[in-house]
Amino acid sequence: MNAIDPRTVLLLTGIMGGLMSLVLYALKRNYPASIKGLGDWSAALLLLFAGGLLVAGRGKLPNLVSISVSSFLLWSGLYLAYVGSQRFFGAKPRIAPWMALITGVALVQLWFSLVEPSYHMRLVLTTVVTACLSGVHAWLVFRQGSITFSRGLAVGVLVFLFGAQVMRLVTSFSAHFPLNAEFFDTSSLQLTYITSFAFSVLLFSISAVLMATDRLRIELEHLANHDSLTNALTRRHMDDACRSELERCRRHGRSMALLIMDLDHFKEVNDTHGHQAGDQALINFVAGVNALLRGPDQLGRFGGEEFVALLPETSLDEAIAVAERIRGACTLAGQAPTCTVSIGVTTNRKDNDSVDTLLARADAALYRAKAAGRNRVEVA
Numbered sequence: 001m002n003a004i005d006p007r008t009v010l011l012l013t014g015i016m017g018g019l020m021s022l023v024l025y026a027l028k029r030n031y032p033a034s035i036k037g038l039g040d041w042s043a044a045l046l047l048l049f050a051g052g053l054l055v056a057g058r059g060k061l062p063n064l065v066s067i068s069v070s071s072f073l074l075w076s077g078l079y080l081a082y083v084g085s086q087r088f089f090g091a092k093p094r095i096a097p098w099m100a101l102i103t104g105v106a107l108v109q110l111w112f113s114l115v116e117p118s119y120h121m122r123l124v125l126t127t128v129v130t131a132c133l134s135g136v137h138a139w140l141v142f143r144q145g146s147i148t149f150s151r152g153l154a155v156g157v158l159v160f161l162f163g164a165q166v167m168r169l170v171t172s173f174s175a176h177f178p179l180n181a182e183f184f185d186t187s188s189l190q191l192t193y194i195t196s197f198a199f200s201v202l203l204f205s206i207s208a209v210l211m212a213t214d215r216l217r218i219e220l221e222h223l224a225n226h227d228s229l230t231n232a233l234t235r236r237h238m239d240d241a242c243r244s245e246l247e248r249c250r251r252h253g254r255s256m257a258l259l260i261m262d263l264d265h266f267k268e269v270n271d272t273h274g275h276q277a278g279d280q281a282l283i284n285f286v287a288g289v290n291a292l293l294r295g296p297d298q299l300g301r302f303g304g305e306e307f308v309a310l311l312p313e314t315s316l317d318e319a320i321a322v323a324e325r326i327r328g329a330c331t332l333a334g335q336a337p338t339c340t341v342s343i344g345v346t347t348n349r350k351d352n353d354s355v356d357t358l359l360a361r362a363d364a365a366l367y368r369a370k371a372a373g374r375n376r377v378e379v380a
Contacts, residue, residue: 007056009191013198014052020205021045027212035215040084041208047077048201067113071126072106078133081204085137085154088211089144105129123172130197131165134158150210157207161200168193227301229279230286238300238308242355245312249348256312257319257347260362261289261326263305263339264374273337281337285330292325305339308359316347316379323377331375340375342366 021042028038051073058066079102083093105125112121138158141151171189225237233241245256263285270278282305289299289309298310309326311319323343330341344365346358365380372378 009195009198010052010056013202014049014056016202017045017052017205018049020202020209021049023209024205024212027209031212031216032219034219035088035212036090037084037086037088038208038212040080040087041205044077044080044084045201045205047073047080051077052198063113063117064110067122068106068110071109071122072102075102075106075129075133078130078137081208082133082137082140084208085140088215089140091140102129120172124169127165127169127172131162131169134161134165134200138162148214150207150214154204154207154211157200157203161197164193164196164200230282230301232286232307233298233300235300235302235308238298238302238310239355241298241300242310242358245310246348246353246355246358248312250351254313255315255347256310257314257316257322257345258358258362259309259311259319259323259326260302260344260359260366261307261309261323261341262343262366262370263330263341264370266305266339269337269339277337281339285339285341288329289326292322292329308362314347316345319345319347320377320379327375327377342369342374343377344369344380345377346380 024038024042024045027035028042031038051070054061054066054070054073058070060066076099079098083095086093109122109125112118112125135158138155141154141158144151147155225234226232227234242258248254249256263281266278266281269281282301286299286301286307289307293299293309293311296312300308300310302308309322311322314322323345327341327343330339344362344367346361346365348358361380365378368380369376369378
């Protein structure tokens, strides 16, 4: 007889799953609303916790509860975990077809529980549904770009669960499978399958917490590096980017350009149309400039209506051409309210150039553009 009772494994794992459900619920309450799926993951663990408790009561509870209801709760929990991942990654769940399938299989299993009792048929249904849910779930997580540790853990756990269910299904058709077997059979193989399912649920809940934490970190980094209104880069990030690019130019003898842009008569937009219209003008300006820049170029907001563009691998003539395209696009912009733009342009010159000297030269050129009547490009 095994030293470990399968009921004990289910009970302990159920308790841990319940605690992890509370952790995910707490994350849902405290994390930004933009991080989706946490509530679904939390509810999924509660369903799995409840289903596991009912399974542990098999032989003491009515079969309708300990077999049919418990299976329905377990499958619903596995599916809800999949729904949570879909929402977390921005996919739209198709709940009705899946729940109809789960309900239909649960009714079939009910037949083999109460009308024609057959543990083997119930086992076949359980393993097929569990394998399908874990398989599609693993594929969903795997398709989400490069694999991080948290996503890799989730994929690994789901693939392991899928493989365990397939092996359980295959071995159930072997000649060594006892015809009078029951769920709490004390064989080492049965204990292995029960334990693998229980700990797969726990490990997935840990991976869900890690994925949510990774997403929060990414969002916080984005907020730290991007202006909340226009989504342009912050001045701190631009200072670091300019410093890194200037050092790279020194090492390799390359050229970089810096553009300082200031919207003309922007105060009049706020005074005439209101601050909301002024905010929209800033948003439109950033979107328009980003559409004209290359992938490596970076655009930052230095405050108010002043913006800086960093153009790596760019000569002075190329930088002037970019500035003129930006100025022309602002002049022809059709979205009201609109502003023209004055631009100061400079490039790195000497090995002892610093970010401050580059900004000072570009700012001096911008001042000349303003003094010369605005809506101009000047070079320093």
